[in-house]
Amino acid sequence: MKRLAAILLTAGILLAAVPFGAAAFGKEDNKLIITHINTSGSTEGSAIVVAGTHTQTLGTKGGFDWWRVAIFDWDANDVCFKVKEINTKTGGGMGKGTMQIPKYGFAYCICVGNDYSASGGINYVQQRIKDSYDLLGTLKVGDRAYLYNTHLAGGQIVTNGKEWYLPEFTSDSYVKIGTPDKGMDGYDPVKSEHELTQYRININHVNDLHYEVGDCNLFLSSYGKCVKKDNSWWSCLVFAWDQSKESYVCVALDTAAGGGNTKEPPIPENGFVVLDCSSASKEAVGACALGTQAYLYKDASGKYTVTLNLPDKNLKQVLPEGSVQEKTPKFSNLSYTSASTKCSTDGFTIKWEAGSPSKYLLSINLSTPNGLNKLIVGPIEVTGTSYTIPAGKLAVGNSYTVMLTSLGGKKLASVPTIAKLYCVSKTAMNSSLADKTIVAFGDSLTARSGWVSMLGGTIGTEVINSGVGGDSTKNAIARLKEDVLDKKPDIVLICFGMNDQAQSLSNKRPNVPLETYIANMEKCITEVQKLGADVILIAPHDAYNASGYYVPGGYGLDYSYGNMKDFCAAVRQMAIKYGCDFIDIYTESKSENMAKFLNAGDGIHQSVYGHQRWAAYVGNYLLAKYDGENKAKIEVVCKNESGSMFDTYSFTAAIGSKMTVPAKEFAGCDFLGKEKTLTVTGNETVVYPYSGTSAETSSDPGESSEPPTESSEEPAESSEEPATPSEVPTESGEEPAESSEAAAESSEQGVSEESSPADTSSADVSETSEPGKDGGLPVGAIVGIIAGAVVVIGGAAFFILKKKKK
Numbered sequence: 001m002k003r004l005a006a007i008l009l010t011a012g013i014l015l016a017a018v019p020f021g022a023a024a025f026g027k028e029d030n031k032l033i034i035t036h037i038n039t040s041g042s043t044e045g046s047a048i049v050v051a052g053t054h055t056q057t058l059g060t061k062g063g064f065d066w067w068r069v070a071i072f073d074w075d076a077n078d079v080c081f082k083v084k085e086i087n088t089k090t091g092g093g094m095g096k097g098t099m100q101i102p103k104y105g106f107a108y109c110i111c112v113g114n115d116y117s118a119s120g121g122i123n124y125v126q127q128r129i130k131d132s133y134d135l136l137g138t139l140k141v142g143d144r145a146y147l148y149n150t151h152l153a154g155g156q157i158v159t160n161g162k163e164w165y166l167p168e169f170t171s172d173s174y175v176k177i178g179t180p181d182k183g184m185d186g187y188d189p190v191k192s193e194h195e196l197t198q199y200r201i202n203i204n205h206v207n208d209l210h211y212e213v214g215d216c217n218l219f220l221s222s223y224g225k226c227v228k229k230d231n232s233w234w235s236c237l238v239f240a241w242d243q244s245k246e247s248y249v250c251v252a253l254d255t256a257a258g259g260g261n262t263k264e265p266p267i268p269e270n271g272f273v274v275l276d277c278s279s280a281s282k283e284a285v286g287a288c289a290l291g292t293q294a295y296l297y298k299d300a301s302g303k304y305t306v307t308l309n310l311p312d313k314n315l316k317q318v319l320p321e322g323s324v325q326e327k328t329p330k331f332s333n334l335s336y337t338s339a340s341t342k343c344s345t346d347g348f349t350i351k352w353e354a355g356s357p358s359k360y361l362l363s364i365n366l367s368t369p370n371g372l373n374k375l376i377v378g379p380i381e382v383t384g385t386s387y388t389i390p391a392g393k394l395a396v397g398n399s400y401t402v403m404l405t406s407l408g409g410k411k412l413a414s415v416p417t418i419a420k421l422y423c424v425s426k427t428a429m430n431s432s433l434a435d436k437t438i439v440a441f442g443d444s445l446t447a448r449s450g451w452v453s454m455l456g457g458t459i460g461t462e463v464i465n466s467g468v469g470g471d472s473t474k475n476a477i478a479r480l481k482e483d484v485l486d487k488k489p490d491i492v493l494i495c496f497g498m499n500d501q502a503q504s505l506s507n508k509r510p511n512v513p514l515e516t517y518i519a520n521m522e523k524c525i526t527e528v529q530k531l532g533a534d535v536i537l538i539a540p541h542d543a544y545n546a547s548g549y550y551v552p553g554g555y556g557l558d559y560s561y562g563n564m565k566d567f568c569a570a571v572r573q574m575a576i577k578y579g580c581d582f583i584d585i586y587t588e589s590k591s592e593n594m595a596k597f598l599n600a601g602d603g604i605h606q607s608v609y610g611h612q613r614w615a616a617y618v619g620n621y622l623l624a625k626y627d628g629e630n631k632a633k634i635e636v637v638c639k640n641e642s643g644s645m646f647d648t649y650s651f652t653a654a655i656g657s658k659m660t661v662p663a664k665e666f667a668g669c670d671f672l673g674k675e676k677t678l679t680v681t682g683n684e685t686v687v688y689p690y691s692g693t694s695a696e697t698s699s700d701p702g703e704s705s706e707p708p709t710e711s712s713e714e715p716a717e718s719s720e721e722p723a724t725p726s727e728v729p730t731e732s733g734e735e736p737a738e739s740s741e742a743a744a745e746s747s748e749q750g751v752s753e754e755s756s757p758a759d760t761s762s763a764d765v766s767e768t769s770e771p772g773k774d775g776g777l778p779v780g781a782i783v784g785i786i787a788g789a790v791v792v793i794g795g796a797a798f799f800i801l802k803k804k805k806k
Contacts, residue, residue: 025174026131032108033132034150034173035164037157041067045113045124046164047132049175051152052101052189057255057286059097064109066090068136072145072175073105074189080180081105081145088137089479094468103289104189106152108175110136113165124165139177146180147187149173153197198310199284201274206304216281218304219273225266225379226363227273232261234277235285236372239294239306240268240405242415243325247293247311248272251416252401254372255285264375266363266403269413270320272296274306284308326357326408328415340399340422342460344429347391348421350402354385359407362387367399367420376400381407394423397457397615428460432626433491436461441476441484441524442495444469444604445540450611451618458619464489472499472512473520480524485531492528493583493618495538496521497568498604503561505553510563518570525578536625537575537582538618539568541589541597543604549595550603559604572662581652583621584659585614587677591658620654630655632680637687638664646690653680663688 025033035046041062050061058064071085084105087096101107112133113124149158150173157173164171180186204215207223211231219227235255239248248271254263265273276285288294288308297305297315305315332351334341352360364377376393394400400421406414428434438461440452446467456462466483468475473496484492500512512520521537528535543550543560552558568586575582589597597610606614624631632655638647647666653659657680663671670691678684 025128026135027138028131030135030177030179031132032110032135032175032177033128033171034108034157034175035129035159035169035171037150037152037173038155041065041109041111043164044111045126045129047108047110047129049150049152049157049173050101050107050109051155052103052105052289057097057101058099058107058109061286062097064096064107064111065094067096067109067111068133069096069099070108070136070139071099071101071105072108073102076190078144079188080186081147081175083139083141083143083145086136086139086141087482089482091475103291106147108136122165126165126167126169135177143177144179146176146184148176148181148184150187151192152187152189153192155197197287198312199287199308200312201276201281201284201306201308203274203304203306204278211277214278214280216274216276216278218306219267219275221267221269221271223267226264226375227267227275228264228375230262231275231277232263233257234263234275236263236265237274237276237285237288238265238268238372239271239274239296240415241270241320241325241412243323243412245293247295249415250288250290250292250294252372252403252418253288253290262374263372264365265372266361266365266375266379268416269361269405269407270325272306320412322410322412324408324410325412326406326414327355328417329353329355329360329404329406330417331402331404331419334402334419334421340420342424342429342434343389343394343421344424344426345391345394345396346426347389348394349386349388350404351386352404355406357406357408357411359383361405361407361413363403364389364393364421365401365403367401372401394421395457396423396425396428397454398423422457422462424457424460427623427627427629428458431460431623433622434460436490436626437464437487438491438493438622439464439466439484439487439489440493440495441480442467442493442538443471443499445498445606446493446495448605448611450606450608451614454611454615455619455622458615459622463493470499472496473517473524474512477520477523480527484524485527488531489528489533491534491536491622493536493538494521494524494528495540497540497564497571498543498559501561501563501567502557502559503563505556505558510567511557514563514566514570517567518574521571521574522578525574525580529578535578535580536621537571537580539571539582539584539586540564541585541592541594541606541610544594544598545603546595548600549598569662572660573665575651576649576662576664581621581625582659583617584657585617587660588613588617588658617657620657621652624654625652633683634659634661634678634680635683635685636661636664637685638666638690639687640669640690640692655680655682661686666690668692 025031033047034049036043036048038050039048039061041048041058041064050058058069068088068090069086070083072081073084074080075082084102085099087094087099099107110129110133112130115123115125117123150156157171159171159173160169162169176186201216203218205217207219208217209227209229210217211229211234235257236253237250238252240251242249251268251271252265254261254265263275267273292308295307295311296318297307297312298318299305299315304318305312311317330353332353334350350362360382361379362377362382363375363379365375366373377389400423402419402421403416404418405416408414438459440446440455440463444467446452446465447469448467452463452465452467464487466487468479468483476496497517500510500517502511503509504511510517525535525537542564545551545560550560552560564586568584572582572584574580592613597607597613599605599607599610620630623629632653633650634653635648635650637645639645647664649664651659651661658677659680660675660677663673663675665671672689672691676686678686
C-alpha cells in the first residue's frame, strides 16, 4: 500500500510538472511516443507498435506505405532492443508490407497526419508526433532502444484513454533511444515469452481439395505425401511434430498471394498443412512464423481446430503415436543461413550427415520469396546420405527449398530440416560478378522482380531490386541515398523514363519535361559515380498500343504518344557525357514481337517472355563487360568535312546485341549523317561526319553541366507521377498489374501528394499544434496542474486514512 501511495504522489507531482499535451518527445529526451499497438496503418497521425508475436510482416497490418518505419530486434547479450532496419520513404507502393518483424522484436510506425479541420474534419497533426517522427529520421541501424510501459505479447500500452489526435491525449508508453531510463523496468520479450497470445484457426475441410474463398483446409500426414492443387491465392502453413516441445512447430510457410504463387507443400510424416483463404484466420496466419508452436484438436463431432502459441486446455490434442523421435538430419553441403547455396543447371548433389535411420524423405520445391511453390522432386524415400538432382530439373534464376526428414522405423520421424538452393548459369558459377553488389534502380519495369531475379541467375549474384512502381526521376532523386548509395554498390543499373515521358492529355506535354528528366538523371549518375561505382544506363522499351494492349487515358496520360524515342536518345547522350555504357533495350525491342514481349491488356509492363528477354539483354552485357564473355568494343570516330578526326568515344557491348550508336552533340557543329543501328558481331568502328573545321573536343564529364540540387523544382506544368493499374488476380497466371502508386492513392483519398499522410512539412505541424504558441499558459498546462493537485491531495488523504486505520 505504501508503494501505491508513493506512486500516486509521484504521479501527481509529475502531472503537475508536465502538463497534458506537452510531454517531451523527440530529440529533447530521445523518446518515441506510442499511441497504438498492433493496429493497422489507417490510423492517421499516430505512432503504432506492431509486435513480432502478432504478425510476420507489416503487410498484414496494412503496409504503412505513407509512414516512417523502423524495425527493432531484441539483443539478449546487451539486454536491449536494437535498430535492425529503417525505411523513411513515404508514398504509395513503397514496399513496406514485406518488412519482416522479428519474433522478439517490433516495428515502430509513425505518420504525422494532416489537418482536415478547415473542412469540418479532424486535425491529426500534433507536436508530440512530429517530434517523434523527426527523431526516427535520425536513427541508424544498430542504435540501442528500450521499451517502457508496453507489453508486446499482451498487446497493451498505457494511455489516458483519450483519442490520440486530441491535445489532451497522453501516453506513458514509449521507446527510449540510446540509454535506459534510470529506475524504470524496460520490457524484456524473452522473459515475457510465456505470455504469448493464443490464435485460433477453425478448419472447414479436411483432406479435401475443395477450394472456396472463406475456407480454411487441413491436410494430415495420412492424406498423402503432399498437396497438389492450384492454390495461388491461399496462405500455406506447414507444421511438424517436435517431441522436445511437446507441440507441432511451423517448419515452412508461404503467404504470397497472386497468379503463379501455387503452393505444393509436402506434408510432414508427423504433421499437417493448413491452407487458408478466410478472413477469420487472417490474424492467426499473420502471427505465424518459422518455429511458431501449434496445437491440433479434434472434437467429438469430428471438427478440427488449430491454436498457435498456446494450447486450448479445454480440448484434447491430436498427437502422433510414439514418444521417441529421430534426430533432425543435417546437410553437409547446404547453407543453414538466409543465404542460398549456389548450383548450376547441370544438377546438384545434396549431401547430409549419416544418422541412425536407413531411410530419409526428401522433397524439393520451387521457392517463392516466402517458401513453397511447385514441387519438382518428391517427396521420395532415399537410402544413403546423398541425392543428385537430375540435370534439367533446375532453371537459372530460380530458388529452391530442400526439405529432408529422417524416417525412424519404430521411432517417430524427425522434424524436417530445410535449406535453400539458388540456380545460376554455368558461366556464372565462376563469374567475377558473384562478389559484386549490384543495384537495379528504376520504376515498375524494374520493380516487378522478374528480370531482376532472373539476372541474378545469369551473373551469379542476387541483384538488389530498388525499383518502385509509378516512379519518375523526380522520385528517384528523393530516394537515391537510401535505395542506392547506402547499399554501397559496385554497379548500378539505372532505368527510368516510362513515367517521365508519358504525355498529359490536357496540356500535351510529358509528365516530366525532357530537360528536367536529363537534369534528374545526371544528378543520379554523378552521385553514384562519386562512390566509385560503375553506372550502366538502360534505355527502356516503348509502350505498345495495338488492340488489346495499351489504351491511353488512365490518370489523364498517354504512355504511347511517342516521347520515349527522345528520352532514350537523351540516355545515349548521357552515356557519352559521363563515360557510362548503356543497354539499348529500346532498340532491342524493335526486333521483338511486342504482343509477346508485353502483357496483354497492359502494353507497358513486360510479360514473362519480356522479363526473360530483359534478363538476357542485361545479363549478356554484364558478362561481356566484367567477364569478357562475347565482348565487343564499339568505337565512334568523329570527323570534320576535311576528313580529319577530332574526337573519339567508345562503348562496350555484347556480341549479338542491338544498339543505336549515338552521335555526340558538339557546340557549333552539325551532325551530317544518320545514327546507325547495329547488330553487334564484333569490334566495330563507326565514323560520323560533322560540318565545320573547329569542332570542340568533348569536355571532362566532371566539368559538364551542373547536376540539379535537391531544391530544384520541376516546371509548374509537369503533372504528378502516374500510377499503373490496380493489382487484381488474372486468369492467365501472369503477374498482376502494378498496384496504384502515389498519384492514384492521393486522388482516392482526396489528398494531394504534398499533403499525404506522411507529410513532413514542419510549418504545417508547428503552426497547428505547438503548445503556447500565442503566448500565455497553455490550456493543457492548466488542466495538468489541476489534475496533479487532485492526485496529490488524494495521495495525502490516503496516508491520513491509513494512519487512522492503524
